[in-house]
Amino acid sequence: MFFHLLGGLLMVALLCGCAGSTQSARDTMGGEAVEMPPPSQEQAVEAIPRVPTSEDVMFNVFAAEFLGGEGDLRGAVGFYLEAAMESGDPDVARRATRVAIAAQAWQQAAMAADRWALLEPDNILAHENAAAAMLLTGDYSGAELQVERIIELMGNSTEAWVKVSSLLAQSSNPDKASSVLENVLARQGDVNNANAMYAQSQLAVRERDLDRAYELAVKAAELEPGHAEFLTWAGRLALNLNKTGAGLKYIERAWQLTPEDHDLALAYADLLARTGQADGARQVMESMPQLPDVMLSRILFELGDKKTEAAEELFREFSAMKFDDPLEKAYYQAQAAEALGKTQQAIDLYGLIKTGNNALGSGIRRAELMAREGDVALARQELAYLRLQTSELLVEESWLAEARILRETGDRETALEVLDQALDQLPGSIPVRYSHALLA
Numbered sequence: 432m433f434f435h436l437l438g439g440l441l442m443v444a445l446l447c448g449c450a451g452s453t454q455s456a457r458d459t460m461g462g463e464a465v466e467m468p469p470p471s472q473e474q475a476v477e478a479i480p481r482v483p484t485s486e487d488v489m490f491n492v493f494a495a496e497f498l499g500g501e502g503d504l505r506g507a508v509g510f511y512l513e514a515a516m517e518s519g520d521p522d523v524a525r526r527a528t529r530v531a532i533a534a535q536a537w538q539q540a541a542m543a544a545d546r547w548a549l550l551e552p553d554n555i556l557a558h559e560n561a562a563a564a565m566l567l568t569g570d571y572s573g574a575e576l577q578v579e580r581i582i583e584l585m586g587n588s589t590e591a592w593v594k595v596s597s598l599l600a601q602s603s604n605p606d607k608a609s610s611v612l613e614n615v616l617a618r619q620g621d622v623n624n625a626n627a628m629y630a631q632s633q634l635a636v637r638e639r640d641l642d643r644a645y646e647l648a649v650k651a652a653e654l655e656p657g658h659a660e661f662l663t664w665a666g667r668l669a670l671n672l673n674k675t676g677a678g679l680k681y682i683e684r685a686w687q688l689t690p691e692d693h694d695l696a697l698a699y700a701d702l703l704a705r706t707g708q709a710d711g712a713r714q715v716m717e718s719m720p721q722l723p724d725v726m727l728s729r730i731l732f733e734l735g736d737k738k739t740e741a742a743e744e745l746f747r748e749f750s751a752m753k754f755d756d757p758l759e760k761a762y763y764q765a766q767a768a769e770a771l772g773k774t775q776q777a778i779d780l781y782g783l784i785k786t787g788n789n790a791l792g793s794g795i796r797r798a799e800l801m802a803r804e805g806d807v808a809l810a811r812q813e814l815a816y817l818r819l820q821t822s823e824l825l826v827e828e829s830w831l832a833e834a835r836i837l838r839e840t841g842d843r844e845t846a847l848e849v850l851d852q853a854l855d856q857l858p859g860s861i862p863v864r865y866s867h868a869l870l871a
Contacts, residue, residue, distance in 0.1 A: 488518045504534035515543050521550035521557075528560050540564040541573070548577065555584050559598065566602045574598075575611045582615065589660065592630035600637040609634065625654040629661055632668070644668055652681060659685040663695060670702075679706060690718065697728060709736055723754060723763035730767045746771055762789045765796075774800055791825050795832045802836040810836055827853075827860050834866060846870060 491514035498507040511527035518524070524547035531540035544561035551557050562577035578595050585591030595612065602608035612634060616627045628651040635644035648665040655661055666681030679702055686692070686699040696719050703712040709732075716729050726749040733742035746767055754760045765780035781797035784790055794817045801810035810833075817829040830853035837846035850867040857863055 488514045488523070491517070492523065504530060505536065508534050508536045508539050512539050512543055515546045519550065521547055521554070524550055525557070528557075528564075532560070532564070537564050537567040541568050541570060545573070545577075548580070552580070553584060555581055558584070559594070562598050563601055566598065566608070569604075571602075571604075571607050571611055575614055578611060579615050579618065589626045589629060589658075592624075592626040593633065596630035596634040596637075599634055605634075605638040609638075625651040625658065625661065628654070629664065632664065636668075641668060641672055645672055645674075656684070657688065659688040659692070659695070662688070675706060678702070686715070693719070693722070693725075697725070700728070700732075704732060704735070721752070723749075723760045726752070727763040727767050731770055734770055742771060758784050758787055758789070762793060765793070769800070774804055778804075791822070791828060794825070795828055798829075798832060799836065802840065807836060807840055823857070827857055827863060830857070831862060831866055834870070838870065843870065 491510045494507075494510040496507070498504075498510065508527075508531045511523075511530050515524040515527035524543055527543035528540055528547055531537075531543050541561060541564035544557060544564050548554065548557040548561045558577045558581045562574045562581070565571075565574040565577065578598065581595060581598075582591045585594070595615075599608040599612055609631070612627070612631055616624060616631075628647045632644045632647035632651065635641075635647060645665070645668040648661070648668050652658070652661040652665040662681045662685035666678045666685065669675075669678035669681060682695075682699050682702055686695055689695060696715055700712040700715040703709075703715065712732060713729075716725060716732065719725050726745065730742045730745045730749070733739070733745060746764075749760075749764055749767060752760070761780045761783045765777045765784075768774075768777035768780060778797055778800050781793040781800070784793035794813070798810040798813040798817075801807075801813060814829040814833045814836075818826050820826065830849065834846040834849045834853070837843070837849060847867070847870050850863060850870060853860070853863045854867060
C-alpha cells in the first residue's frame with residue numbers, strides 16, 4: 432500500500448510540476464494516437480512561473496491515485512473529477528478522463544473530458560474523448576458541439592468527417608447519430624459537402640443501410656470526381672450490392688486517377704478477371720511495377736485462366752529478376768512454385784526466409800510441404816527447430832502445425848501427445864487448449 436501511495440505522490444509531483452505546459456506525450460483512445468507538438472522555446476520560457484496548486488486539488492489527486500493503486504477505480508473517479516473541476520491544469524482533466532474511461536464511468540468521463548476540452552480548446556483528442564463519452568451517455572447536444580469543434584480544428588477535411596463518422600458510430604441510437612451529423616452539416620452552410628456525404632455513407636454502412644450508403648457515396652464521388660478515395664468507396668459498395676457494372680466503372684475511374692496505387696491496381700485487375708475481361712486484367716498487371724507480389728499475381732492469374740505455359744514462362748522470368756529484398760522475392764516465388772507443383776523448389780525457397788515478417792508463415796509452410804511429400808519425421812524436426820526461437824507466437828504455431836500434420840496422416844495418438852507437451856510449455860494458450868479438446 433505504501434508503494435502504491437508513494438508511486439501516486441511521485442506521479443502527482445511530476446504532473447503538477449508540468450502545470451501550464453503544453454502536453455507533448457502521446458495520448459491514445461480506441462487505438463488511435465495523436466502527437467501533440469512540443470512547446471516552443473518562447474513558450475517554455477513563459478511557462479517557468481508556476482501557479483501553486485490548491486490544497487483541495489492536491490488532496491483529491493492524492494486520494495484518487497491512492498484508490499487507483501488499491502484497484503478501486505470507481506472510487507478514484509470521483510476524486511479525480513473533483514480535482515479536474517477545481518484545477519485549471521488540463522493534465523489533471525486528462526488524467527481524470529482516462530481514469531473514468533478505464534472505470535467505464537461514462538457520465539464522469541463526459542464531464543472530465545468536457546473540462547479537458549475547455550482547458551485545451553485546440554486539443555482534438557480532448558474533443559474526441561468528450562464526444563465519445565457524451566454519445567455513450569445519450570448527450571447528443573453536447574456531442575454535437577464537440578463534433579463541430581473537431582471539424583473546425585481539422586479544417587473540414589475528409590479525415591475530419593471520417594473521424595466524426597467513426598465517433599458517431601459508437602452511438603446506440605443510429606437515428607440520433609445521423610441527426611447530429613445532419614445538424615453539423617447544416618451549420619457548415621454547404622449541403623453539397625462531398626466530405627460529409629462520404630462520412631454519412633460510412634455511418635450508414637455501420638447502420639447496415641447499404642442502399643443509403645451507396646446513394647451517398649455516389650453523390651460524393653460525382654461531386655468530387657477527382658477524389659479516388661470517394662470513387663473506390665462507391666465501387667466497393669456497388670459490388671456489395673451486386674451492381675457489378677457500376678462497381679467496375681467506379682474502380683476503373685479511381686485506378687485511372689491513381690495508377691500508382693499498388694493495391695487498387697491489383698484489386699481492379701482481379702475485378703476485371705472475375706467479370707471475364709482477362710485481357711484487360713493482364714494489361715493492368717503488366718502496366719504495374721513488376722514487384723514480387725505482382726509477379727505472383729500474374730502467375731496465379733495465368734494458371735486460373737488455364738494458361739500453364741504462360742505461367743511457366745512468367746515463373747522463369749521471375750526467377751531471373753533481381754530485387755532489393757531477396758527474402759521478399761523468395762517468399763512470393765515459393766508460393767508461385769507451390770501453385771505450379773514445384774514442391775521441392777518451394778520447400779527450398781521457404782527455407783531461405785529466416786527473419787522478417789514472413790519467417791513464421793514460411794517455416795510452418797515448409798514443414799507442411801515436407802510432410803505432404805511423405806517426410807513427416809523431417810517436418811517434425813523442422814518444427815522442433817522453430818520452437819528454439821523466443822517468439823511465443825512462433826512456438827504456439829509450431830506445436831499446432833505439428834499436431835495438425837500428425838492428425839492429417841492419421842496418427843491421432845501422437846498428435847494428442849504433442850498437444851500435451853504444448854500445454855506443458857504454454858498452459859495459457861487458448862488455441863492449444865481448443866485443439867487439444869477437439870482432438871481428445
